[in-house]
Amino acid sequence: MTRLDSRGLPLSTTSDHAAERYREGLDLLLSAWPGAAEVLDEAIVADPDFALAHAARARLHAIRTELAKAKARIAAAEEIVARRGTERERSHVAILSLAINGLSAKALARALAHLDTWPRDVLILSLPLGAFGLFAFSGTADHDQARVDLCERHARHFDDDDWWFLTYRGWSHAENGNVAHGRALTQRGYDLRRNNANAAHALSHAMYEGGAHDEAERLIADWLPGYDRSGILHGHIAWHSALGALERGDPEQALAIYADYIQPSVTAGMPVNVVSDTASLLWRLKAYGYPVPAGLWQDAAAYSGNYFQKAGFAFADVHMALIAAATGDKAAVEERIRAQMELIEAGGLAAGPVVPAICRAALAFADEDYAVCARILEPVAAEVVRIGGSGAQREMIEDMLLLALMRSGEAVKASELLDRRLHRRPSSRDTRWHGLLAA
Structure with missing residues (x-):
């Protein structure tokens, strides 16, 4: 048989x-x-x-x-x-x-x-998909479209009630800019299997990309208590809720979520998520002008010291550089940049020069040398996608450029970037920043 x-x-x-x-x-x-x-x-x-x-x-x-x-x-x-x-x-x-x-x-x-x-070999199909999949970490600038193309190529082989395929097909469309269609597909997958962290995650992404931040926070508040803390996405899904709090201008709530769910001592997440979630949330707080409580950066640095010490994993390289820059370890950032440049010369860093550029920009931003930060990031802004991850994760780097422009007196350029972002999706945070520029 x-x-x-x-x-x-x-x-x-x-x-x-x-x-x-x-x-x-x-x-x-x-x-x-x-x-x-x-x-x-x-x-x-x-x-x-x-x-x-x-x-x-x-x-x-x-x-x-x-x-x-x-x-x-x-x-x-x-x-x-x-x-x-x-x-x-x-x-x-x-x-x-x-x-x-x-x-x-x-x-x-x-x-x-x-x-x-x-095509129905789903474990193999899962490998190219997702924010940390083989496409995302391929170093290419078109990996969002590549995921959509792969899903659409094989969609006919899957039933309309395949909860897994609906989730990843929907997430791929939402990340590639077709947010309404992506959200609808992901919602169907979520409804078919609620005990699915990937679906809750993908749906919160689709809501975020559509500007539905309040809905994303409500979704997570309703769903997360039913997901055991041993689940690898528990802390990361809470991170999305913390982003919603920052969107509302509520750093106290973001820090409370960080303390309860995200910081290294309380999460069971994958190391790549723990390093990136801690680095990016604390960096956002600092960049937006909110105080970061004493010890949080040091705890993130102590955890990250166990992982990703060798340069070459672009997404991790960027977040390791953020932690080092924020804690004043300039030598660590410069050493990582040196190693990245050697890899580029040898053809061994698929994402290319955008990676050391982001690391250099992080150093300049941490030193409050905003004109230099903007000068480094502007020419490579379209290449940031090559580091992988999701749009929500990479948005931090665009925020760095935007704030550097604002703080270095480049009001016209900052306003143009804000206009493009607001056209892409509604954002109360971007609206507040637009008001500051107008004033």
Whole structure:
């Protein structure tokens, strides 16, 4: 009897229980819901030679930045699938192995080819998508469109009630500027499976991009209590609520959310989220003119010291530079820039010169040398998208440019940038800043 995954693809396992546990574990993984590791472990106990269960477990380790465990587990999957696996399964495991072993460009190319044959292989389809997916971290400037194109290419293969595909298709459209359509798709996915952190996250993004900040805050306030704190997106979804508080001009509420959900001592998030969420929220507070309580920057620096010390991961490089600049560690920023320039010369930094430019601008902004900050950022503003992440995350860098223009006396340029932002989406914060310029 052929056993199938949740999207109808055959599984090489002799155990009905292992197949059932794999289906459940994969859905938990795809919804960023607690329990995925334990359920997949049950699948492996039921059939120790179930390669795809080992591969999914490796993916979970990689998400948690547990790289040694991820590499060991995917190696086990490769050994098993070589002697007991279909062509699809061998390709599936090989792609995950490339991604886990840091060969992202090869993993992306192999994933896209794989999906042309097996478009319903959702774990592989998930790899290029999302704010931290292979497209986002490819260093290209068109990754928002690339995600939409990939989803639309394969949409016909998915049912109208596939909660996972609706979520990621909707998020891709919202990030690419088609906010109303993206929000509608994401809302359908959310309604089909509320126990889905990726859907709550994507819907809050769509609301943010549409200027519906109050709705995003209400959504998060209603949904977050039902998501265990061990969930990897718990702190990050709370971060979105903190952005809403700043949008309303309420730094006290933003800091309360930071203390309760975001700071390193209270969150179980992925290291890339913890570093970026702490750095970007504290940087926003400082940049907007609000006081940052003593010790918060130092705590963020102490946590980040355990991760991303080696330059080359553009999104992390930028946030590590923000922390170093804010804590006065100019030498650390300059050393990271030097390493980035060496990588660029060797062709090893896909996002290119925009990364060291942002790091230099952060140093200038922290030193209150706003004219220099603006002079550095203006020429590369259109390239910031290449660092990856989401529009909400990258907006901090545009804020840096905007505030540098305002504070260096470039009122016309600042007003033009504000007009473009307000045309893109409503923002009470941008409206307040526009009023300051007009005055």
